[in-house]
Amino acid sequence: MTKHYWLMKSEPGAYSIEDLQRDKKTHWDGVRNYQARNFMRDQMKAGDGVIFYHSNASPPGAAGVAEVCSQSYPDATAWDKRSKYFDPKSPKQKPRWFLVDVKYIEKFKRFISLEEIKNDPGLTGVMVAKKGSRLSVQPLSKEHFLRIRQLGHKGYSSGPYAY
């Protein structure tokens, strides 16, 4: 199976790259959007690369790299009445929501803001830069994944030291 690449959004106030660094690994629960669910349920495989994106932050942008480390399986928070992700329409016999586990790989030396993503010639067409792009789990091309990662490590995305 080919390795796939993804961008996954999280509000740093709720769960940040630092939280993942501390925890080493987390359940990516609470996704309640069908398109995002389908990506996780049908296409994600252990070993897939993930750009960890901070949404609703100032500024928003790419904070680091993570990796999918499980197959998809039902999201148990949908069965928990006390959870804010509780969904009565997702019975245990026929779960509606799925998730994967994600593990920490690295925090970028340099935070790559959305503005920088939008302005980088190597990242034209990337979904997160498109207006109204609300999807919290997005597919990413290998080239875009590598480019964001490169920016996060290098420090120069323009000017005489750009590459």
Next chain:
DNA sequence: GCCAACGTTGGC
């Protein structure tokens, strides 16, 4: 806090 862009729900 505003609001545009989406996604979902439910009446018909």
Next chain:
DNA sequence: GCCAACGTTGGC
């Protein structure tokens, strides 16, 4: 199956 109303996301 249409679509208006409503809820949510997320940049600004």
